[in-house]
């Protein structure tokens with residue numbers, strides 16, 4: 044039979060290290076974020092001396108380096124000293140108190156009984172550990188908008204008042220109005236300081252792209268003209284979008300076995316991307332239905348959920364909306380909270396203008 048898998052390269056080798064071009068890659072150098080990293084480090088430093096630290100609320104648009112900076116600080120902190128335990132939780136993935144406490148327990152490498160514990164029991168174990176080992180915890184809560192239970196923040200703030208218990212919180216959100224939406228009790232006990240991440244300029248995007256192209260692409264397969272063009276075409280200062288454009292153009296050139304990424308590869312891969320977000324082409328069934336509903340006008344997240352839930356949990360449904368927002372097909376705006384339930388109010392969803 045014909046061999047379908049062999050070792051001969053199928054095209055040219057433009058991408059030398061694909062991981063370097065992907066969003067999860069953690070670069071050694073985070074350009075233009077020296078000040079932000081300094082503020083973040085200064086905020087958590089007192090934990091090393093087992094003193095109360097400054098809680099930070101980081102906000103800024105998607106792709107401005109918030110997650111990368113938080114991870115870089117966590118890494119340096121744990122390399123510097125074993126005193127503080129840094130714990131990362133993405134609130135879209137861990138939206139409840141129990142889920143976040145689960146992340147902390149994992150980081151503490153504590154055994155958890157299989158029957159599953161209630162949130163309060165999990166928290167008791169966390170507190171025992173902090174006290175017994177006299178080890179402060181730096182809790183990094185990414186995508187705070189996804190947190191369903193604000194009580195989490197309150198529990199942590201309250202626990203900090205007990206002797207021998209020390210938590211620091213770094214919260215991250217895309218939503219500049221997040222702090223205003225927090226329950227006043229939580230706000231006053233956590234006393235967040237805010238840190239804003241601004242959008243990158245074209246020139247900054249160019250240099251971020253250049254670092255990555257140098258590390259991820261084979262020499263001679265790209266030039267600065269390409270990077271300038273990409274940086275110019277990103278309208279919201281997002282390094283994530285700029286890097287994705289570079290990666291897609293590189294893949295396109297590689298598929299066509301070109302020796303070098305051309306401006307045409309960039310244009311073609313961008314056009315393919317546009318086509319892919321057109322409803323009915325590459326959207327899942329639920330995503331297409333959401334888009335169809337929004338063609339008739341804006342709806343709140345709750346209204347959409349009621350119309351389209353059919354067996355899905357609210358969480359699963361919110362993930363569909365988050366993905367559409369990420370792909371820039373819909374926009375979601377925070378609404379004033381309707382009741383003081385401790386939850387964030389529903390958001391208003393509408394289609395992005397280009398659709």
Ligand SMILES: Nc1ncnc2c1ncn2[C@@H]1O[C@H](COP(=O)(O)OP(=O)(O)O)[C@@H](O)[C@H]1O
Nearest residue numbers: 066073074105106107108109110111251282283
């Ligand atoms: N200052 C920077 N220098 C180098 N790469 C960056 C920088 N800021 C962001 N990036 C890259 O852009 C992508 C998105 O960054 P991320 O930290 O996930 O942004 P955010 O959390 O604000 O959405 C990642 O691949 C990251 O490595």
Ligand SMILES: [Mg+2]
Nearest residue numbers: 109110111185
């Ligand atoms: Mg992020």
